[in-house]
Amino acid sequence: MDYIDITIPLSEKTPVFPGDPEVRFNPLVRDGFRLTSIELSSHSGTHVDAPLHYIEGGLSVDRIPLGRINGESIVVDLRGTGHSSGFITRGDIPEKTNGAKILILNTGFSPESSGMDRYMSINIECAGYLADCGYTCVVTDAPSIESFDGDGTVHRILLGRDVYIIEMADLSHVSPGRYHLYAMPLKLEGCDGSPVRAVLVPCSKEV
Template identity: 40%
Template structure:
């Protein structure tokens, strides 16, 4: 079975959205064993945006039904989209899908770039109308760097879960089975996650 780990390494030099918490790790040697003290933000590295990230009273990360984060997923190659993913990049490709993962030119990049690819408001509307329940992207955010939060609110306000900062560089466009699980952080707006894909045809 071909398994794709679409999670970025979580390290002190991870891609960081400006203003987010810089991850830090400090090893503590207790003689017979070692532990590591970690400082992380809820949106560090490959992570999940729960609805409560923007929506007051929205689901927190521990309240997201696991079924939303497990199951069939469709990878769309939007590498030619530049800085903005428009409805034309999605039209005819998302019908009947539950989870959509957007592969862009940012996959594999190791430094933050303010011109990363993101959804236009019109593309966000199309995704909501299609009934998508989980939307992933390999960029630092689903919304442009200078966005006003409206794209997040449009998606999360409809109960959608968002995955950001995936690494889809080795994944061809197509249909897969996905598992992307957060830490069970009570009452928190997001969490780092481990996300994997494998070919659906290999399950048969």
């Protein structure tokens, strides 16, 4: 089985959303063994947003149904679409998904070339459309599913309708097509999100 790792490595060089805590590794060596104290936010690197991230009383990451963020998915290549607004619209979403329940948006984001405040995000209409389509999870390579100056509406639409969000996936080496997504968050009790280890396995079905 071929595994395609779409997880961004976590290190002190990992880019973070502006204003979020930086990742810090503090190695401790004593009595002949080594361990590391790690400082990071619940939304560092490739991570899942739990409803609690934006919805008061929403599910925390330890309670989200793992079946909602694992399963058959479709990767859509949005690189070079050239939207001057920077928004992904309903018209960018393919109608034919052959039952894939997870949508993966490859926007070509690169923090080195774009910066963490410039990326493609979905607009409010598109968020509602994705929820209406029955997707259980939306994955993006961007720092956020929502625009940098967004007010949280996109997150609330998706999370409020049980559509989970995975952000900052590494899709630079992923071709459009159909895959099975495996994404496992840490079981952080009462927390609003968690880093995930996410991998794709190509499906034999045609898209």
